[in-house]
Amino acid sequence: MTRLTDLELFVRTADLGSLTxxxxxxDWSPAAASAAVKRLEATWGVAVFVRSTRSLRLSTEGERMLPHVRAALSAMTEAQAVVSKTRSALRGELQLSMPSDLGRNILLPWLETFLQRHPDLSLRLHFSDRTADLMRVPLDMAIRYGTLRGSAQVALPLLLNNPRLLVASPQYIARHGTPATVAELAxxxxxxxxVGDEVPKTWRLCVQGQWVDxxxxxxxxxxDSEVVSRWAVDGLGLAYRSQIDMAAHIAAGRLVHINPHWQGEPGDLHLVVPGRKQVTAAVRALRDHLVPLLxxxxxxxAQHKR
Incomplete structure (x- = not known):
């Protein structure tokens, strides 16, 4: 396959009349430039330059090839400009995966506002509490809890102070009381x-500076995280959920934060993309839209915590 840089050298040499x-x-070495010309001549099967000890000029075949090479390089430049414009423009389709409860009950109206502001954008939303593999499924990005370790993917912070909370409805507390110690949770x-098919046997809490299971x-x-939230609001038990997921329920009085001095595990929220090249203007705009709202x-x- 012919290298674009070899074609660029061919045109530069023809224009300047000198391979050196x-x-x-x-910014090439003379040896690298000479090797590039040899590759072109081997690929095309003709000599593109006529050389002497004092001068260099295009051969007849080289003169025939030059306008076609110029056109090819110009087409590549235009193609790169189109790609660059697409990356910087807020148009096209974004495929986004997000947790079910967070997506349906918090993000959905905010995403609608985002679409209204950018009429040339469209969204394809995927609601799932399973972690989507962005390298295998056709997704542009995913909203996830936690941090990435040992991954080439890029995580753009959305909300970093988002601990898990122990919550219950006022009706449940009225019937069963509030657990005064961690042991009483059982x-x-x-x-x-x-997570997957495994039912957790413990909830991790920090009590008086010590983490306990x-x-x-x-x-x-x-x-399904939304189902767990509904059960909690219906007064069927205690739930251990992230602060942002419970925010509206706590503010409305549907749920109460139990023992606020018990600190839950962190649940930092990120917008994850497969790699740095996928951090487009549209992705950055979506992040900038969501961060202040979250x-x-x-x-x-936090103001309504008990």
Missing amino acids: AAAKAM QHEALSFM APVQGRRNAN AQLAAGS
């Missing part, structure tokens, strides 16, 4: 969110 001058203009109905048990477990919601939730 063309190599210098492209006596309550735990509404657990399953509190044993929990319950008859209601789901791999921060405002989290701040409102």
